[in-house]
Amino acid sequence: MDDRPAKGRNGSGATTAAVLWALAAAFAVLAAAFGLGPAGQPRPRDPIPLVDPSFLSTATNRRSYADLVRAKEDLSDFDCYACHEKGRPPVLRFDERENLIVPREHADIVMGHGEHGRNNNCFNCHNENNLELLQTRDGRALRFQDSPQLCGSCHGPTYEDWEAGAHGRISGCWDRPLGPITRQQCVNCHDPHAPSFRGRKPAPGPHPLRRPLDPPGRPNAS
Amino acid sequence: MSAPDFPPSPGDLIPAGDLSRRSFLRTSAVLTAGLAALASSLRPLLDMDDLPSAQRFMQKYYKELTPDEMARVLKRIEDEVAKEYGVRPHVRDLRPMDGVEFVYALNLTRCIGCRKCVHACVQENNQSRNPEIQYIRVLRMPHGSLDIEKAQDHYDPAMVPEKGYFYMPVQCQQCRNPPCVKVCPVHATWQEADGITVIDYDWCIGCRYCEAACPYWARRFNFAKPSIPRERLNPDMAYLGNRPRRLGVMEKCHFCIQRTRAGRYPACLEVCPAGARKFGNVLDPNSEVAYILRNKRVFIQLKEELGTSPRFFYYFDV
Numbered sequence: 001m002d003d004r005p006a007k008g009r010n011g012s013g014a015t016t017a018a019v020l021w022a023l024a025a026a027f028a029v030l031a032a033a034f035g036l037g038p039a040g041q042p043r044p045r046d047p048i049p050l051v052d053p054s055f056l057s058t059a060t061n062r063r064s065y066a067d068l069v070r071a072k073e074d075l076s077d078f079d080c081y082a083c084h085e086k087g088r089p090p091v092l093r094f095d096e097r098e099n100l101i102v103p104r105e106h107a108d109i110v111m112g113h114g115e116h117g118r119n120n121n122c123f124n125c126h127n128e129n130n131l132e133l134l135q136t137r138d139g140r141a142l143r144f145q146d147s148p149q150l151c152g153s154c155h156g157p158t159y160e161d162w163e164a165g166a167h168g169r170i171s172g173c174w175d176r177p178l179g180p181i182t183r184q185q186c187v188n189c190h191d192p193h194a195p196s197f198r199g200r201k202p203a204p205g206p207h208p209l210r211r212p213l214d215p216p217g218r219p220n221a222s
Numbered sequence: 223m224s225a226p227d228f229p230p231s232p233g234d235l236i237p238a239g240d241l242s243r244r245s246f247l248r249t250s251a252v253l254t255a256g257l258a259a260l261a262s263s264l265r266p267l268l269d270m271d272d273l274p275s276a277q278r279f280m281q282k283y284y285k286e287l288t289p290d291e292m293a294r295v296l297k298r299i300e301d302e303v304a305k306e307y308g309v310r311p312h313v314r315d316l317r318p319m320d321g322v323e324f325v326y327a328l329n330l331t332r333c334i335g336c337r338k339c340v341h342a343c344v345q346e347n348n349q350s351r352n353p354e355i356q357y358i359r360v361l362r363m364p365h366g367s368l369d370i371e372k373a374q375d376h377y378d379p380a381m382v383p384e385k386g387y388f389y390m391p392v393q394c395q396q397c398r399n400p401p402c403v404k405v406c407p408v409h410a411t412w413q414e415a416d417g418i419t420v421i422d423y424d425w426c427i428g429c430r431y432c433e434a435a436c437p438y439w440a441r442r443f444n445f446a447k448p449s450i451p452r453e454r455l456n457p458d459m460a461y462l463g464n465r466p467r468r469l470g471v472m473e474k475c476h477f478c479i480q481r482t483r484a485g486r487y488p489a490c491l492e493v494c495p496a497g498a499r500k501f502g503n504v505l506d507p508n509s510e511v512a513y514i515l516r517n518k519r520v521f522i523q524l525k526e527e528l529g530t531s532p533r534f535f536y537y538f539d540v
Contacts, residue, residue, distance in 0.1 A: 028255050035262030048352045050451065051341045058342075058492050157540070165510035166329075166518060167539075169497040171487060174509070175319075178485030189497065197496060199381040203337035206375060207354045 048207050055203040058171065060188040065144035067188070078144065080131035089128035092121065112194030125150060125192070151186045162186070275302075283409070284422040284461070292461075295424075299465055306466070307450070311457040313465055316483035318416035324477050324533065325417070325504035325511045326488075328391060330521070331539040332498035335360055335382040335389030339490035339499065343393075346478055346489035347464040348456055350448030357442065357475040358393040358490060368522065393490075394419065394440040394475035395524060395532030402432035402441060411472070417533050418477050420462040428470035437525050438532075441474045477501070504533075511535075 033039060068075055076082070083105065084090055093101045100120040102109055113119045122128075127135040134142045136153035152159030161167035169189065173179035189197065277298050281287075287295060296313045304310045340358045349355040361373035365386050373390070383389065400419050403411055410425035411432055433441040447469045459465040460480035467473050478488035482501070491499040502509035514520065520537040523530075 024252075024255065028259070031259045031262050035258075035265055045352055045446075048354055050351060050454065051344070055338050055341045056345050056493065061495060161518075161539075164513040164517075166500060166514050167497065169494070170510070171492045173485045174482070174487050174502045175322075175485035184497075189495070197334065199334065199383060200336055200495070201380065202335060202378065202382045203341050205337065205378055206340075206356055206359070207352075 046207070049204075051203060060169065060184055061198070062188055062191060064185045064187045065147070066185060069145065078132065084131055087129075089123075090131075092123075094120075110191075110194045112196070113192065147192070148186050151192075278424060281424055283425055296461065299459075299461070303455075303459075303466060307452050307455050309452060309455050309457050311455070311459045311465070313459040313461060314480065315461045316463075316479060318414045318418075319483065321505055322416045322503045323505050324396070324482060325502065325515070326396070326477070326534045327500040327511050327514045327518075327520070328534070328536050329496075329498040329500070329518075329539060330388055330390060330536050332496040333360075333389045333391060333494075334496050334498075335362055335377070335384075335387070336495060338493045338495060339391060342489045342493035343475070343478075345454060346456055346481070347476075348448075348450055348459070348466050349442075349473070350444065350446070350450065350467075351454070352449050353446050355442045355444070355448070355473065357440070357473075358391050359439065360389055360391045362387050362389055390536065391490075392438055392440070392524065393534070394436075394477075395438050395530065395534040396475075396477060398531035398533060399529060401435040401437065401528075401530060405431040405435040407431065414462075416483070418479060418482075419474075420476055420479065421472055421474065422462065423465070423467050423471045423473070426471040428472065430472065432472055437528055437530065441472050444469050444471055444473065 065075075065078065068078075093103075095101055098120070099117050100111055100122070102111060111117070111120055123135070124137070125134055127133040127141055130141070132144075134144065134147060134150045136142065136150055138153065140149075140153075142150050148159065148162065152162075158167050165183070168186070169184040170181050171184075172181035186192075186195075191198075275298070277294075281295060282291065292315050296315060299313045300311055303313075337360050340356050340360060343349070343357050344351070344355075347357065349357070359375050361370065361375055362377045362384070363369065363373045365388060377384070377387075396417055396419055398413075398417070400413055403413055403419060406412075407429060408425060408427055410427070411419060411421045413419045428443070430443055433443055444467050448467055450466060455466075456464060458480055460483070463476050463479035478486075478490075482488055487501055488499075491501050500510045500514055502511040504511050504515065506512060514537055515535065518537045519540060520535050522536045523532040523534070524536065
């Protein structure tokens with residue numbers, strides 16, 4: 001601290017002192033503004049809502065017949081002979097464009113297996129002589145629980161991948177001796193009557209720490 | 223040093239016990255202003271509530287910890303988490319298994335871009351919710367290209383998959399030749415025998431060199447103190463895995479070390495509704511990943527040309 005100029009021995013010293021004091025005061029005000037004012041405070045972060053727990057669920061799209069049996073649930077939907085008559089295969093009816101007319105009682109079924117509606121015969125997969133069974137094209141009868149073999153009778157390579165664990169969902173332990181696995185069946189993800197995998201709502205995207213430069217709505221940021 | 227050859231001016235001399243009123247006022251004003259400026263510049267220190275305990279400060283490097291010391295460290299972490307979140311976790315130090323090398327395979331034909339893996343990962347690995355830290359970034363790319371320049375991760379349609387696009391989730395690729403490990407100045411990140419590149423969060427100095435070195439943008443930095451709601455805390459923790467991180471350390475995907483080293487599948491795989499994610503021990507010829515690498519069209523290791531040799535493979539169905 002040199003206080004010689006402030007002594008006012010000549011005019012220029014007094015001016016320098018005044019300027020220095022003004023500068024010092026300006027900096028002090030700035031420091032106070034940053035230290036106490038809003039400019040120096042951290043900006044509060046935008047709240048980010050917690051993700052909906054449904055996005056964390058590991059449940060499959062659908063529940064298979066095997067699941068229902070395992071869970072000892074109501075299987076009355078599969079009690080075919082509550083309505084149908086034993087020993088009399090149901091008659092299929094088709095419209096003029098050879099599309100199957102789904103009867104009112106089965107209105108929940110959407111026929112969408114295979115392209116161009118060609119796979120429209122119920123008895124391609126269901127056993128007409130025993131509706132509580134399935135049948136492959138080569139005539140093997142299968143229980144509902146064993147449906148993957150039915151799927152595999154047409155979709156061979158995919159069935160092979162599924163058996164090897166490369167297609168479909170397996171959960172549990174990669175290290176088999178350390179614990180069991182759950183291998184989901186085809187019908188846990190695919191609706192057998194309309195098997196293409198359905199779309200779904202995506203979980204929320206990332207919230208960047210810094211607001212993105214591109215405002216949403218630009219073609220690139222859709 | 224010789225004495226000055228001119229007499230000092232009276233103002234320069236402040237004889238003891240004869241402080242002039244003016245210079246006293248001036249000196250004290252400047253001192254006060256200086257102290258105030260210093261105090262205001264140190265203000266952020268007041269917000270520091272995460273001072274390391276002596277035990278954490280003195281803690282040794284992970285690889286040098288004896289089993290006894292490790293047990294004490296795990297106890298300390300459990301105490302700290304219990305104090306902060308009110309939930310007593312189970313923290314383990316899981317070591318690599320013999321004869322195991324982890325490999326991940328992701329089926330680009332099946333991925334529908336639903337981002338469930340992203341959030342299952344956040345939940346499993348106790349990532350900060352705000353600011354948000356996510357290990358998996360799902361890129362949406364137009365069909366017919368694999369050009370990351372055209373990728374977009376902020377897509378938000380009503381339904382996925384969208385027509386004309388495919389989705390490629392990117393996370394730590396667990397490289398066999400990891401650039402992030404090479405640049406770490408303090409050896410806080412290294413590759414383990416089972417192929418997982420891990421981070422010792424207590425050894426990391428937060429220099430972010432590894433973040434800059436990673437060609438996959440897989441590493442995340444805790445710019446702020448992580449916030450995890452108590453009810454979403456996963457109490458099954460591992461030292462090198464999902465124990466809560468601190469402000470100023472790096473983190474990244476570690477193949478859910480707390481699950482996979484206990485034999486389980488990672489969380490992102492379990493939640494994938496499309497079955498696009500496959501994980502296992504590539505040294506076991508009967509594992510799914512070995513089958514995939516043998517039989518499927520394994521199309522890319524991302525940025526293969528860099529020579530990082532990822533353990534994360536993308537493949538297609540025929």
